[in-house]
Amino acid sequence: MAGPGNISYRPVRAIGLLLAFQVVCLAGLGVHEFLQVDWREIDPQRVVLDASSSRQVIEAVALALFVPPAVITLMSALGFLLLRRKGWLLAAISQGVSLGLCLWLYTQVQPWYVYPIMAYCILMILYLNSHDVRVVFHAQWRAPPQQPGSSA
Amino acid sequence: MSAAASPEALLRRFEPVVRSTKGDKFFPMDVEPYVRACSLWVQRPGEEAICVAPRGKLDLDRLAQQPLDEVGAVHFLKFTDPRDLAPPGSRIRVFGRRAARGLKESREAFRAGRGRLARVGYFSRFVDALYSITLLARGRVPGEAAAAASVSYERIMAEEGARYRYHGRVTRQDGWVVLQYWLFYPFNDWRSGFFGANDHEADWEKIIVYLSESETTGEVRPEWVAYAAHNYTGDNLRRRWDDPEVEKVGEHPVIYVGAGSHASYYAPGEYLTELNLPLPRTLARAANAVRSFWKERMGQYAGEDEEGPGYLHIPFVDYARGDGLSIGAGGDREWDPPRLMLDPPPRWVSGYRGLWGLYARDPFEGEDAPAGPMYNRDKSVNRAWYDPVGWAGLDKVSPPDEALDAALARHADLEARCAALRTEISEKSRRLKRLGVEVAAMRGRSHLDAPYEEGARHLAELSGELDRLRARLATDEAVSRSLEEYAGRLRAGERDPARAHISRAHRPASEAELRVSRVAEAWAAASVSLMLISFVAIAIFEREHLISMLVLSIALFAFVEAGFRGRLVNLVSSVNIGLAVVAALILLYEFFWPLVVTAVLGVGLYVLWDNLRELGR
Numbered sequence: 101m102a103g104p105g106n107i108s109y110r111p112v113r114a115i116g117l118l119l120a121f122q123v124v125c126l127a128g129l130g131v132h133e134f135l136q137v138d139w140r141e142i143d144p145q146r147v148v149l150d151a152s153s154s155r156q157v158i159e160a161v162a163l164a165l166f167v168p169p170a171v172i173t174l175m176s177a178l179g180f181l182l183l184r185r186k187g188w189l190l191a192a193i194s195q196g197v198s199l200g201l202c203l204w205l206y207t208q209v210q211p212w213y214v215y216p217i218m219a220y221c222i223l224m225i226l227y228l229n230s231h232d233v234r235v236v237f238h239a240q241w242r243a244p245p246q247q248p249g250s251s252a
Numbered sequence: 253m254s255a256a257a258s259p260e261a262l263l264r265r266f267e268p269v270v271r272s273t274k275g276d277k278f279f280p281m282d283v284e285p286y287v288r289a290c291s292l293w294v295q296r297p298g299e300e301a302i303c304v305a306p307r308g309k310l311d312l313d314r315l316a317q318q319p320l321d322e323v324g325a326v327h328f329l330k331f332t333d334p335r336d337l338a339p340p341g342s343r344i345r346v347f348g349r350r351a352a353r354g355l356k357e358s359r360e361a362f363r364a365g366r367g368r369l370a371r372v373g374y375f376s377r378f379v380d381a382l383y384s385i386t387l388l389a390r391g392r393v394p395g396e397a398a399a400a401a402s403v404s405y406e407r408i409m410a411e412e413g414a415r416y417r418y419h420g421r422v423t424r425q426d427g428w429v430v431l432q433y434w435l436f437y438p439f440n441d442w443r444s445g446f447f448g449a450n451d452h453e454a455d456w457e458k459i460i461v462y463l464s465e466s467e468t469t470g471e472v473r474p475e476w477v478a479y480a481a482h483n484y485t486g487d488n489l490r491r492r493w494d495d496p497e498v499e500k501v502g503e504h505p506v507i508y509v510g511a512g513s514h515a516s517y518y519a520p521g522e523y524l525t526e527l528n529l530p531l532p533r534t535l536a537r538a539a540n541a542v543r544s545f546w547k548e549r550m551g552q553y554a555g556e557d558e559e560g561p562g563y564l565h566i567p568f569v570d571y572a573r574g575d576g577l578s579i580g581a582g583g584d585r586e587w588d589p590p591r592l593m594l595d596p597p598p599r600w601v602s603g604y605r606g607l608w609g610l611y612a613r614d615p616f617e618g619e620d621a622p623a624g625p626m627y628n629r630d631k632s633v634n635r636a637w638y639d640p641v642g643w644a645g646l647d648k649v650s651p652p653d654e655a656l657d658a659a660l661a662r663h664a665d666l667e668a669r670c671a672a673l674r675t676e677i678s679e680k681s682r683r684l685k686r687l688g689v690e691v692a693a694m695r696g697r698s699h700l701d702a703p704y705e706e707g708a709r710h711l712a713e714l715s716g717e718l719d720r721l722r723a724r725l726a727t728d729e730a731v732s733r734s735l736e737e738y739a740g741r742l743r744a745g746e747r748d749p750a751r752a753h754i755s756r757a758h759r760p761a762s763e764a765e766l767r768v769s770r771v772a773e774a775w776a777a778a779s780v781s782l783m784l785i786s787f788v789a790i791a792i793f794e795r796e797h798l799i800s801m802l803v804l805s806i807a808l809f810a811f812v813e814a815g816f817r818g819r820l821v822n823l824v825s826s827v828n829i830g831l832a833v834v835a836a837l838i839l840l841y842e843f844f845w846p847l848v849v850t851a852v853l854g855v856g857l858y859v860l861w862d863n864l865r866e867l868g869r
Contacts, residue, residue, distance in 0.1 A: 192824045199831040204800070206838060215842065218835040225832045229825055231551050 111233045116180030118227070119191055122220060123174045126166055129213055133160040159211040166217075169197040192228055195221050259422035263431055263590055266461045266474060267418065269504045269580035270435070271520070273511035273573045275362025275445065277402045278455075280435040280579065282417040282591055283600070285408045286454075287315055290329040295611055297324040316603030327606025328621060331438060331453045332400035362446065362511065362571070397610070398451060401439035408438075416579045419625065420590035421597075425641045427651040429463040429472055432640060434593070434625045435514070439609075442512030442570075449513075449527045449568050450618035453609025456625055457514050459507060460640055464651035475652065477505050478644035479516035481570075481758065482525060485635070487645035488757060491518060492750040497757075504581040510570040520574035521760020526567050527618075572760070597626060605631045645753065652747075659739040666732040673725040677718065684714050772816040783809045 137156045172194040179187025199221040202214040227233060270280060292305035292315065304319045310329075318327055409415070419434040437455040442448030462476040474493045481489065491498045497518045499506040508517045510525075517523060579585045593601050601624060609621025623629050626637045636643040650658045691711050694704040751757075783805070790801045807827070814823035840847065 189821055189824060192821075192828055196824060196828045196831060199828070199835055203831065203835060203838070215839060218839060222832045222835055222839075225828045226550070229829065231547075 111236055112180050116177050119173050119177035123170050126170045130163050133163050158209055162205055162211060165201050169194045195224050259594055262422055263420040266431055266503055267580060267587055268433055268459050269501050269506045269583055270509055271506060271574035271578045272509045272576035273571050274576040276511045276576050278405055278437045278439050280416055280418055283436050284312055285412050286438050287312055289404055289408055290331050293328050293330055294320045295326040312600040316599035318604055326611050328611035329609055331609055332397050332404055398441040398444040405438050415588045416585050417588045418590050419593050421593040427654050428641055429465055430640045431461040433459040437514050446512040446571055452619055452621045454621045455514050456622050457516060458636055462646060464653060467653055476646060479507055481515035485643055487753040490644040495750040501581045508572040508574045510572045513570055515570055517572040519760055523570040523758055523760055524567050525570045601626050656739060656742045659735055659742060663732055663735040666728050670725060670728050673721060677721050680718050684718055687711050775816055
């Protein structure tokens with residue numbers, strides 16, 4: 101049990117694993133989408149494609165937008181697993197960017213994969229912002245206030 | 253010196269040293285010449301204000317009469333009339349030029365310094381700009397008033413001789429001898445002179461020194477001091493006399509006065525002061541409900557805002573640098589003998605319930621002049637006047653000579669209560685045992701079912717009552733032991749920590765905060781305007797992607813601002829929560845029935861798992 105001054109690193113490791121899992125899922129999703137498109141049919145000289153191919157291509161290409169947040173997620177996951185607690189901000193930014201992208205894609209092309217990503221990001225955001233997790237990071241970010249007369 | 257000494261002697265012995273900020277133009281003065289320089293007006297409901305005593309015809313006696321008093325009437329003084337500055341070629345024109353010159357000198361003397369804008373935040377600067385715009389619609393003290401007041405004040409000082417005076421009152425309350433120093437300033441130019449929240453004619457500030465009195469010798473000893481700052485009350489205003497934060501010259505406490513606002517501080521520096529504008533009641537209630545749900549039901553982090561979400565906080569900087577004129581012991585000027593306000597209070601204090609300067613009809617009251625020392629603006633009696641001990645939260649503290657007696661008396665009370673509780677517990681315990689035997693004897697006898705059930709119910713009630721009594725006794729015994737130890741410490745001359753009562757002290761900005769970079773300050777100065785310009789540019793050139801571009805630009809500005817102010821974590825967290833709420837609503841809209849089915853299946857599986865686990869034990 102973690103008492104005051106004895107901070108539990110369990111949530112930190114758990115977040116690290118969840119973030120790593122998210123990156124793996126995104127990579128798997130990318131591979132799956134990439135394989136769905138018959139790239140041989142796409143002739144760079146001919147821009148016009150049939151509707152379903154066109155949609156598949158757009159959805160696959162749109163997944164490339166998730167590469168930067170996935171990289172940040174991977175970095176923060178490694179940070180967490182190596183117990184670098186400052187990775188919280190990186191993780192939060194990556195979840196925010198991913199969710200923002202999902203919302204934007206939802207208003208434009210509505211690819212099927214935005215829904216699972218959205219659901220995962222919501223859960224991650226709630227977990228990252230939960231009181232127990234924030235307290236772990238707060239302990240480091242905010243030093244206790246100095247009482248007059250106490251040494252620095 | 254004993255408490256039997258004259259009130260004036262007592263006041264003079266502990267009179268404060270006032271250290272103002274360079275550029276401040278108004279200093280504590282006597283009310284009499286001020287009142288003589290004023291006209292008295294009455295504003296009756298639904299009517300134009302009428303002058304009941306013109307300038308030159310008013311004095312403290314006439315003021316106390318408060319003529320034409322009736323329900324809803326607001327009496328107020330007018331120290332300056334900036335309309336007098338308008339006619340060209342007149343002597344008043346010369347007066348206007350002098351006023352403008354005086355204001356320029358003041359502004360040259362005062363430099364806000366770097367980091368002022370950066371310290372108060374982007375959202376606050378935006379609200380501050382809106383707040384300033386609303387001043388045009390709200391009643392406010394006219395812009396020229398500060399300059400005109402400055403000239404009038406200088407004229408009074410020239411005619412009367414440069415006099416600096418406070419208004420003193422000595423009272424006794426709850427074993428304390430209370431010395432009240434009421435400082436009267438002819439004008440508050442915080443907004444126009446020092447980038448603050450408001451301007452108003454007249455300003456009453458107060459410093460209170462609390463003395464204990466020896467029962468044997470009658471000697472008095474300073475124990476506590478409280479400096480008024482804005483409308484704050486309670487423990488945080490108060491410092492113990494031996495607190496290192498209370499600077500003293502001999503026996504005179506030193507006050508650092510906020511430039512323009514005249515709020516009093518213990519240490520020199522620049523203070524971030526929040527103006528708390530209450531949200532409309534419905535909105536505040538909704539905000540509270542959301543916060544409570546988010547924090548308690550969802551277990552989410554909801555920040556550390558002590559005031560709660562019912563207020564809109566607009567921060568301003570209060571400059572109390574102490575590098576200006578110093579009045580009092582060892583200062584640039586000496587105090588003149590005080591004007592006394594001993595009980596029964598003089599008629600000008602108790603008889604005049606109106607405002608001591610212009611009534612600007614400001615709904616937030618920030619631009620209206622204050623009432624006198626005895627009253628609030630709504631004519632109710634001021635707490636600092638009728639309960640100066642409670643005003644600073646000292647009503648729960650006994651004077652040192654009485655503290656031991658109070659602790660011993662409370663200990664005796666508790667011991668008596670413990671004895672009574674022990675007797676009651678013993679008696680009820682005996683009764684419980686007898687009742688237990690009686691109930692056991694009735695068990696399994698069908699003809700005694702009804703009395704058995706009645707007896708069992710009584711048994712449970714008595715057992716519960718006994719449990720509560722024992723818990724109370726255990727607590728009382730612990731408190732009693734604690735009181736005994738505390739009395740022992742008091743007997744040995746030990747005192748509580750000097751700052752144990754302070755939960756949130758005002759602190760000046762640190763060196764690090766004052767060293768905000770030039771880039772951050774430039775950003776802070778330009779960001780609001782830049783954002784508005786970018787909105788216009790998007791509206792003109794990017795109409796096709798209006799919403800996306802607006803969202804992107806706001807996000808960019810907010811991100812840069814939060815980075816400069818070290819609030820990136822809060823910003824990212826808030827944005828994420830907003831996005832999560834929108835995304836959750838979309839998922840609910842798209843997959844309502846699948847989600848319902850999943851939830852039901854989830855609950856079913858959980859119940860199954862729980863039951864199987866129980867079976868496996």
